[in-house]
Amino acid sequence: MRGVAVLGFLLAVAPITATPGASLTLVVSRVASGGRRQGWWVILGTVTGLYVHATLAAVGLAALVLRSSQAFWVVKLVGAGYLVGLGLWMLWSASRRRTEAGRRPTVSARRLPWRVDHPYLQGLLGNVLNPKAAAVYLTLAPQFLEPGRPVLVPMVLLATAHAALATCWLAGWTVVSGAAARLLRTASVRRMLDRLTGVILVGLGVRAAAT
Template sequence: MVHPCAVLGFLAAVLPLVATPGASLALLVQHVTDNGRRQALPVILGTATGLYVHAALAVAGLSALVMHSGRAFTTVKVVGAVYLVGLGLWTWRSASAPARAPARRRLSARPDSVYVQALLANVLNPKAASIYLTLAPQFIDADAAFGSQVLALATAHALLMTLWLLAWTGLVRRASHVLRKPRFKRLAARATAVMLLALGVRTVAT
């Protein structure tokens, strides 16, 4: 197992990345604002699952192949960017849709749909993969089992991300009297759309 001090060091290293607004936070704010705090759970589960996917790929060496192959890495970046841009455009369109279309809004609030959105937003982010290829190895003991150490770091990372998203859920929930106003919902959804579009463009540009 990885040493506790190594876990703490890893958490300190990823904390700035966790605190940086990204697709997971954007989805959390949007869905909690629209449908209540229960929608935070599928976002958190999807994000955590994505972290474990990256950790598993790192152990299997697949992520290393992508990171060291320019063409494969570019492909992942483009696919992730297209997904984020598409999700951003869909979110903007949903915010602009008339209130007489409740069926579409109910469909968008399904937990499994929200989970998949959060999962794909994380899995298709090559920068998340790079954490387990460049950062995590700095905290791993070469003489111990590699897989179990990566799993421990991924679990710590997932717990930190969960706490961060739960904190935001509480903030959004406290402001629910403002957030539930139709005008604010439209503004929040459009802000989420802009953030997702910006993330998609940044993914390709960097």
């Protein structure tokens, strides 16, 4: 694969990457609640999701979603349902945090990456269940591949370039959010941020379902 093809792909996905979405919302929220480390977990989950989409598109398994309106409809609703559910969970967390304000904090158990509330899994599912992310590798990425040649390795190379771009973008927000962590972790600001995050995620889910 030529470098100009990779550069062209990066220029094409840059506006999509910079558009605020579930990943950026999760990064800001998780950094505010648990520090920069949680932001890096979200980034890792998002990047893993990009490789999942690239691999499925390369082997042709994801083509069914693009060609079958029923399959695409199911995936879209599952992804939308996940975003709405995650948003409602954030709203519930905000109300719970209000009732627990003033209580003595307790030491929480270590959260493993495959737990539902872990930032890695949230970042992974938020990307894997996003039809727009799948569409990038089903419709946009093939335009930068050479006809008649194997597609798996070039698709992975494009995903790697995309992952690097997404990592830089989200890492910048992780640093900014971490710098403001002291302010963001005050009880009133945390509740407001949780509510805002919940509303944004619900809105993204509803938009995904209605689009």
